[in-house]
Amino acid sequence: xxxxxxxxxxxxxxxxxxxxxxxxxxxxxxxxxxxxxxxxxxxxxxxxxxxxxxxxxxxxxxxxxxxxxxxxxxxxxxxxxxxxxxxxxxxxxxxxxxxxxxxxxxxxxxxxxxxxxxxxxxxxxxxxxxxxxxxxxxxxxxx
Numbered sequence: 001x002x003x004x005x006x007x008x009x010x011x012x013x014x015x016x017x018x019x020x021x022x023x024x025x026x027x028x029x030x031x032x033x034x035x036x037x038x039x040x041x042x043x044x045x046x047x048x049x050x051x052x053x054x055x056x057x058x059x060x061x062x063x064x065x066x067x068x069x070x071x072x073x074x075x076x077x078x079x080x081x082x083x084x085x086x087x088x089x090x091x092x093x094x095x096x097x098x099x100x101x102x103x104x105x106x107x108x109x110x111x112x113x114x115x116x117x118x119x120x121x122x123x124x125x126x127x128x129x130x131x132x133x134x135x136x137x138x139x140x141x142x143x
Contacts, residue, residue, distance in 0.1 A: 032044070066087055
């Protein structure tokens with residue numbers, strides 16, 4: 001099965017605007033696009049109100065991985081970094097749209113959906129901290 005949005009021609013900035021619009025319409029108060037040294041959007045950070053107060057989240061777009069995956073098995077032509085960026089951000093847009101839909105239906109909360117991407121005081125995501133701790137979560141005295 002082909003990668004979602006593999007043939008998109010939608011500009012990355014248009015897609016980022018779509019993502020920002022969805023987040024703002026669902027309570028985001030601040031949105032920052034983080035750029036690499038090559039002036040390429042590499043992640044999006046935002047603050048949103050939750051039942052626990054305002055919380056920061058960070059959504060990365062790992063374009064290097066997308067390039068590698070899209071070029072895996074290609075023999076004639078390789079996928080450009082620009083195309084991989086369009087694909088990656090479009091996938092993130094689709095994911096955010098799906099998450100917003102289940103939040104709107106009150107099946108889940110913002111915290112449940114975005115929890116792995118929550119930024120901690122150290123600047124790391126909750127997921128990164130869990131990986132560093134080998135996903136060990138205290139379960140009493142169980143071994």
